[in-house]
Amino acid sequence: MAIGKSINRVDALDKVTGKAKYTDDLVPENSLVAKVYHAEIANGVVKSIDVSKARALDGVEAVFTCFDVPKFKFATAGHPWTADKTHQDVADRLILNERIRYYGDDIACVVAVDKLTAERALRLIDVEYEEYEPLLTVEAAKKSDIPIHEEYPNNILAHSTYKVGSTFAEATKDKDYDIFEDEFHLPIVQHAFMENATSFAYEEAGKIVIVSSTQIPHIVRRVVGQALNIPWGKIRVIKPYIGGGFGGKQDVLYEPLNAWLTIKMNGQCVHLELSREESFINTRVRHAMDIKVKSAFDGNRLIARKVKLTSNQGGYASHGHSVVAGAAHVVKQLYQDKIATEVEFETVYTNLPVAGAMRGYGVPQICFALESHMENVAHKKGIDNLEIRKANMIKEGFVDPINTIPSLSNELEACIDAGSKYLNFKEKQEKYKKQNSHIRKGVGFAIFSYKTGVYPISLETASARMLLNQDGSIQLQMGATEIGQGADTVFTQMAAEATGITHDNVYIISAQDTDVTPYDSGAYASRQTYVSGHAVKQCGIKLKENIIEYAKFLGYKAADIKENQAIDKSGKKLISVADLAIEAFYNRKKTNHISAETTYHCESNTISHGTTFVEIEVDMKLGLVKVLDIINVHDSGTIINPKTAAGQVHGGISMGIAYALSEELLFNPKNGKPYNSDLLGYKIPTSLDTPDISHKFIEKYDPSGPYGNKALGEPPTISVAPAIRNALLNATGIMFDSIPLTPERIYNACKENKLV
């Protein structure tokens, strides 16, 4: 059995020894270097660009401006796509843009023999702008009569509503329910992946080849084709190891520009690597959201709920309305027992960096709002905060009343109990209510739910290929991508499980190359272990059948493969797969280079659950929060590899702590210029900032998962911030409505509440 084993990551050795090759390790010598010229205003139009001095600089090969580029508008979201135009993403961008939509927008580009020359050339470019008032808030954008995109006159990219049952007013009209109302504000944060966005491109064999640090190579192929209006088969995308993505590389970033540049340079290799500052501003950020939550309670029973979400999109649509929709739909997937629910959500263009996918895809925002609100209700009503969750949260058998996504397995209550027990939560909570010092402790928790993949909202499909080697080992080739999350390792285990070949005899091809790699839309939506996992399982079963068939040709009554041996029905060993493989390759009567390649069309989904329990200490005079103990308890079905799963949880918690306490991308309110777009100003937690982290899995076999498993990639980060915020409420009695809970914010609130 390979499932459930804590085998080492298959890429561990190469990564710690530096052998693993990332995009920039592969750039050919003598490649040209491209650098982008970014606008110095947040809203306006390029009137003219003088590039004559830049072009004249020795070593500059070419300078291109927004006036030179193809005029095919394209969408960048890493969505599975559909041929149905009404369901396609918003195509609102060119590879360089005359209309400037945020401070740093791409308006020109230099290609030079090296980076230094390219950067020097950038400083020789003179731009004449027509400048408009920067629209940095959703309020300002909605009021302005200058549309950021002319197709959206009031800057509202989209506005939607849904309703379950009756309206809030109807549901509450007959009885005097307790009504609670809160509003929460979530900041703009950045993925801050270790490896900046980078790619290089060249022409070869009649194709444009793009090597890129991306989560979605097959989608990059499509979008480059769309952006340049060339047949998609003429584009080849290669994805080496990548140094983090977190959703930021689930967008097509500079690959279309890079592809266009190699065409303009007659196929010469052009390298386009973003600086850290560019990665902060010119890739994607997490959506800032304002979320209003209103609810009616009868005792601890939730009766009706009304939620409004406003999402700050920044200058281009990217994943656009999908993210706030993802948040909005969780309202009924966390607490819903046929209660009246009214939800309104809108996405507004502003002159800020573009918001896209980021781990959790809107759900960390809504979870913060829902779980902070729920805690406020318990606090205000003086009722048990554990019981109010248990009484109202969804249970096994739940089916989303709108998108039909079910909770086919549900151990959320067991998760809560385990977390509570781990922290000795109830006792501590009572104790911490009675503190007087300026240094206080607090415990808090929050729960979450998260779907697995995108079916039935969107398409789910994945392919896998396996090849038998001469020594009885196999190659596994996936379109699904390893982005640091450990996908290659769990696919290896699944392939072993499905084929009967031991995992040490399974070699996964980590890099994707759209020319030879089976199709898969890529790493997002916590889909791969589930959707692509099904593809591995199906392909493995097929490969095993093919091996058994060849064993029969050799005269063996093979019925199965176990531990690298073909066995008969009674379990008796007949021939090793290694010996069989030699025959399959070299038998003079009949050879068969045994392989299997299959497509799994996925038509299922299921919800993962979990909780964070945390204990903190706050120094109210300094406004400083210290996390003393933190645990995530997850119901993600069967855990394929406890060790790599733990890695996911620890990373997610670390990201969640930073979301709660420290990270926020800040802008000059006058001109939209970023204040802290680097790792000095925008501090991601180091190992010294990160407390010891605990985790626990409550495993229940999910009937829809390939091996009983369901989403675990994004979930760990979701409930951390509200749990910390709720612990701060326990410690101080203050109901914070915003993150990050910076020292300034905490100190000011404590002062206001006369605690210091």
Added chain:
Amino acid sequence: MAIGKSINRVDALDKVTGKAKYTDDLVPENSLVAKVYHAEIANGVVKSIDVSKARALDGVEAVFTCFDVPKFKFATAGHPWTADKTHQDVADRLILNERIRYYGDDIACVVAVDKLTAERALRLIDVEYEEYEPLLTVEAAKKSDIPIHEEYPNNILAHSTYKVGSTFAEATKDKDYDIFEDEFHLPIVQHAFMENATSFAYEEAGKIVIVSSTQIPHIVRRVVGQALNIPWGKIRVIKPYIGGGFGGKQDVLYEPLNAWLTIKMNGQCVHLELSREESFINTRVRHAMDIKVKSAFDGNRLIARKVKLTSNQGGYASHGHSVVAGAAHVVKQLYQDKIATEVEFETVYTNLPVAGAMRGYGVPQICFALESHMENVAHKKGIDNLEIRKANMIKEGFVDPINTIPSLSNELEACIDAGSKYLNFKEKQEKYKKQNSHIRKGVGFAIFSYKTGVYPISLETASARMLLNQDGSIQLQMGATEIGQGADTVFTQMAAEATGITHDNVYIISAQDTDVTPYDSGAYASRQTYVSGHAVKQCGIKLKENIIEYAKFLGYKAADIKENQAIDKSGKKLISVADLAIEAFYNRKKTNHISAETTYHCESNTISHGTTFVEIEVDMKLGLVKVLDIINVHDSGTIINPKTAAGQVHGGISMGIAYALSEELLFNPKNGKPYNSDLLGYKIPTSLDTPDISHKFIEKYDPSGPYGNKALGEPPTISVAPAIRNALLNATGIMFDSIPLTPERIYNACKENKLV
């Protein structure tokens, strides 16, 4: 119809613009460089090596000697292999050798930070030898009591005989037949591929990765595994474009050493590029052979034949006895009408560079002997040299009495007629018999036959994979290798023919990567267009079936695909493959990333035929031969691409002219040190040395070929040398018995015959 079209080579643009990537274009920066220390004696033993000074040199990372290497003897021939040990190649080599078997044998190796340092370090190595007498001729080797390999005490690697019908003595005992006897001597020549042998290797993802300029990546994988005794699945071989092979890279060369070095250097990348001098001496050469031919005639009817071939193997077995066997078996495949045939052939180890596969695989040698002998017979008997061939050569329906290879299609007579007509042969031949000047003209010709692939002597198997892209184009992935011969182009045409997708929508993956590329044993034996061509056809038919099946899912009554359209039985267009592909990738109800992968197990063979007709001018005072006009007429079945086929013919003729007139690798007879192991001393013809070349194809559909085609890769070079030699006989009346026909050899012969 894609078959028979002269489309441009699919790699033409990349090759002329320099975009095509060869091995040395791909070496990672900061790779270590390895250089081999070659023995300065031809026969002996390394007593000791002092590498202390070399190791102490700054920049030297390691020095290894023959005393350090693994002791697994391995065979290097690029043969398909078999699990049957009695049919495996002779394993007589280690990656560095203590026992020195030729001047230049590999005895130590330096790894340094750069090439210059590595070369300086080589000069600091001191070797103490025990030296034996160099055995440079087969006669000397057979007489010596010092075996070059201890398992072969008299240095005879192998000795074989076969007989068809009765013995020569029996067949000739009853009548007074005309008996003719000749002996011919064929020189050692070198492939002299443009790109020297080169490879680099590193460890990644638990594997040893070897990027190498090879014709046989899947065989390199096996042999490296055997040489280092590690599982073959742990070895990954990548073959980029290669700059010529001609059989020289149908041997595993320095890949095992390179692989071992990366292991010793903890997986760091090590680059091992041979110099031109090393490529001449330390790769492989064409076997020198001495061939005795004796025949009995009744009028112009051949009655009996006795042939003896002695092959000079050099220091290691490589392809060994197979090459002379290949030659020996052609004796009955060129002239055979149940005549009595006795053939004896042996292969002898000598202290010369190792002989291996080279274009024609022994057949240029035997063809020179047979066709020179036949010409001598006609000359001596005063009978028509065209008629003596026609009367005795094999005809359609011929089946080799020993190995059962048939001539399923045979246009050899038409080839002779076409060549004769082209040159106005008969008239010129008569005219040129009566010349008196020291500058004379002559015409000559020779015929050949050549089998297609290695079945049933050895295994023939090939796989192909195809993938449908979103734009209706397809990817074609072959284990068969493009080595400059145009394989990628004809496979592309075959894939188009088989699938109904036009050739401009077929993208072939040129590079092989044993991790993902379907298995194929590689480029040799003129097998690929035939054997691997069958794999393409079979795979294309399967892909088409899969596309049609999906069309049916979409509701179309599709029966076939033509010109990128699914059509019904009546030929009516239903849906383009491009539109169908979009559905196959993005349809919400059923996706299928359509692919096909199949193995073709080949159990057929057929013989190609052809002839060279040539007109020369010889200046007997200078001994100089000028080729005035030359044509090859080929019966290779259907010609898939006349333009690339012409390229094969022209290249083969050019190689044949050089074999006839100028090329020979020479050695100091005292110590075996090469005299001319560089492009100054060993002159391959330049374009200025090459006359205008003509060609013609007599096309007849061969029933066993995938599209009626049969061998064309090696054939063009076979009959050139005897045709030129026979033209010289026409001009001078001298029956030369050796090549190359250098000025010295011609002048001396003319002087001896009192012509000058």
